[in-house]
Amino acid sequence: MRAFIALGNPGPRYEFTRHNYGWLVADQVEDSIRIRERSNTQSYELVRASHRGSDFLICRPLTYMNHSGIAVANLMKSHKLEVTDLVVLHDDLDIPFGRIKLKVGGGHAGHKGLISIIRELGSNDFARLRLGIGCEPKPPDSVAYVLEPFDEGEVKILERTAEEAAIAVMDLVTSETNLVMNQVNRRSDD
Numbered sequence: 504m505r506a507f508i509a510l511g512n513p514g515p516r517y518e519f520t521r522h523n524y525g526w527l528v529a530d531q532v533e534d535s536i537r538i539r540e541r542s543n544t545q546s547y548e549l550v551r552a553s554h555r556g557s558d559f560l561i562c563r564p565l566t567y568m569n570h571s572g573i574a575v576a577n578l579m580k581s582h583k584l585e586v587t588d589l590v591v592l593h594d595d596l597d598i599p600f601g602r603i604k605l606k607v608g609g610g611h612a613g614h615k616g617l618i619s620i621i622r623e624l625g626s627n628d629f630a631r632l633r634l635g636i637g638c639e640p641k642p643p644d645s646v647a648y649v650l651e652p653f654d655e656g657e658v659k660i661l662e663r664t665a666e667e668a669a670i671a672v673m674d675l676v677t678s679e680t681n682l683v684m685n686q687v688n689r690r691s692d693d
Contacts, residue, residue, distance in 0.1 A: 505676055506560040506584055507532070508575055510593040510616040513565045522568060522649040524634040525592035527661070529561050531669035544581075546574040554676045564616075571616040572623030579624070589629035590675055591620065592668070596645060598635030601660040603668050605632050605687040607680060613645075630680055632687075634668060 511517065511526035519527075533550060539558075540551040543565075550561040560582065564574030578584065597612055598604055607630045611617035621627045642648035653661050667690070674683045 504558055504560065504582070504584070504588060505590060506562055506578060506582065506588050507672055507675075508562050508564065508571070508578075508589055508591045508620075510568060510571055510591060511563065512567050513563075517650070519652045520650050521594050521636045521653060524594040524636060524665075526563055528592050528632070528634065528665050528668040528672065529563060531665045532561060532672050535669060535673070544577065546577045549578070554673055557676050559676045568619075569615040570619055572619035572621070575620050576623040586624055586626045586628050590632055590672070590680075591617070591629055592632045592672070593617065593634065594636045594649060595633040596637050596641075596649070598633055599637050599639075600635050600657060601664050602635040602691045603632060603664060603671065603687060604635070604691055605630065605671060605680070605684040607631075607684075630675070632668060632671060632675075634664070 507529065509525035509529035511523035517523050536552045536554055538550055538552050542549050546564065546566050548563040548565060552559055552561065562574065562578050564571040566574045575589070593614060593616055608628050610627070611621055636649065671683060671687045674686070
């Protein structure tokens with residue numbers, strides 16, 4: 504079963520920030536599917552859903568970004584998931600704003616949520632739906648930048664991109680990762 508890990512930080516202070524892009528995409532997915540069950544644990548919120556006959560999970564870690572790996576490890580243990588079942592939805596400073604990329608494996612590029620997940624799982628062999636928040640010139644303080652809300656000029660692009668990312672998530676529920684990767688990355692390069 505696929506498990507989509509939407510990275511972000513809990514609480515109203517972070518609700519519409521760049522670092523919560525994963526949560527925004529999860530919201531978009533939930534608006535378009537039939538939710539079977541919602542539940543909470545101490546470390547994550549969980550939605551069980553189905554799409555075209557395939558069950559899947561959406562997990563929002565509640566451990567704050569820097570400790571996301573704790574929630575992911577708990578989810579994997581309680582649902583007997585493998586690393587290859589995971590797709591992490593996260594903001595990415597190395598991708599221009601308004602673009603998304605899908606890849607499997609790789610480094611963390613300094614992203615604290617990915618660092619935590621890789622450390623806790625002892626593996627980086629999970630898929631990542633990388634949600635571009637990059638800008639030129641690069642922000643001098645990337646920590647402050649990712650914790651800022653999206654600005655007015657970004658909102659329209661954000662809506663379109665979050666919708667594209669949600670479609671990619673739904674495709675990943677029913678299709679092979681490599682097929683979806685080719686589609687997503689080709690569209691993003693256009």
